[in-house]
Amino acid sequence: MLAVSDLKVRYGAVEAVRGVSWRVAAGETLGIVGSSGCGKSTTVRAVVGLVRPSSGEIFFDGCSCHAMTAAARRTFRRRVQMVFQDAPGSLNPRMTVRAILAEALMVHRMVSGRAAVEARCCELLEQVGLSNAALAQYPRELSGGQCQRVSLARALAVEPQVLLADEPVSALDVSVQARIINLLREVQQRLGLTLVLIAHDLAVVRNVCDRVCVMSDGLIVEEGPAAEVIGNPQHEQTRLLIAAVPSIGALT
Template identity: 50%
Template sequence: MSAPAPLLRIENLSKLYPVKAGPFSRSRETVKAVQDFSLDIGRGEVIGLVGESGSGKTTLGRSILRLIEPTSGTVRFDGVDITKLGPREMREYRRRMQIIFQDPFGSLNPRFTAERIIGEAIDTHRLARNKGERQARIVDLLEKTGLSSSHLTRYPHEFSGGQRQRIGIARALAVGPQFIVADEPVSALDVSVQAQVLNLLQDLKRDLDLTMLMVAHDLGVVEYVSNRVVVMYLGRIMEVAPARKLYANPMHPYTRALLSAVPVPDPTKRRTRTILKGEIPSPIHPPSGCVFRTRCPLAIDECAKVVPPLEAVSEGHLKACIRT
């Protein structure tokens, strides 16, 4: 039997930003934020997307949703290339794809109550026949995300950070989406609250059969919520694997370095720390060949000449490295 078609198929997606070379210069250079990104996301799957700040994770997530327009490549949602759709045709797909933003305060209008913030999407897509149905739907969303009807009339500044993020999640769920991009949904929260929000997302994914792209810079955050993990560096994929395989047997030196920085809860077990030299290079002038080579402890001369292809190590496990 053939495998079921993925809900989302991303092929050779790139996003380039033109920028001026200097304040007094007429010449333009290009920020290569995402380069030739390809990935299939199955229905009901949670993909963890990890990498350092500046790796292009947020740009990728927003390009998939067309909150920013990709420079090239295709995004097929349920078989339809949404990069070719006009504003009217895209409207229906806006309902089916939503985003949870990183900043739980900046993403909420401070002049709107929780009821209006969540109800705005319901009104835009005309999902309620009357005010009673609208309010019942909003209360149901609040309760699903761990809040209650008593929060309807409160403003964002009257909530804690964790509660504000729950409102953001409720807003994303208001239109009944199939696919959600969770853009570092817990990075701005206290550690004690992070686990609560992650557990909430897991429960919602199970109950509503959601497909999700979980963006994070911390591998520890996505370890228990993701089916597969994609490791990204300077706009390119370094490694893709089922979560258990990646954590048990990372193949790319960048993945190993990221994993070595994850805290170990058992003080009797020590993990050898890999310290990467230097900082992430500028996406305006990325290194030739393998973009990770300038910081890689295994780099050889050939790494500067060859862009490593994403090759299979085992079933479902791929890496882009000519040395490992």
């Protein structure tokens, strides 16, 4: 469904991603883990075009992004959606939830007509477990967890096939984290989405992901089925990440 091949990204003199390759099949969940600053966000930001790779290729549905026509690139931009760590910060503070969702629907001409837009906004909120009362609210009137639900609804508005979730619960209270992760899984299964989940918590990765890539210093140092990698880590970096998660002891 989605693959990156020998992806490299530089910020000036710093090579943040130094040749990363992975692929995720339709309906599969790929976890990307690694300590802060190892290049996880940069990798997925390059996939959606928020940063420009210095080299490497991105494939969607078997087609290289380099070779895509303008129409294919538009489809790609719609089909691959991102959910960010800082949900409140990724929502325009001057827009109501209705306006945020309506804008996403308009950009890709998903529905037309005021009534159809309103109905679809309500449906999207229902999908993420929010009531219609949220439509008239501004991001600052919502909790962090509610903002992440709106951010997910906005991503779902354009009927994506792939969701790239960059530490979607790291900024949330621990009590809310599991609920948002469960929502992501439930939505993924209901809509048959492909999910790339960047996560800090290896317990979550073990429970949710089919496969996992471990990154260190801009490279993938270990990769495999999530249960195998976490149950029997081969690389020092993986062991360090596992040791940093107290709750993992209960799982391994």
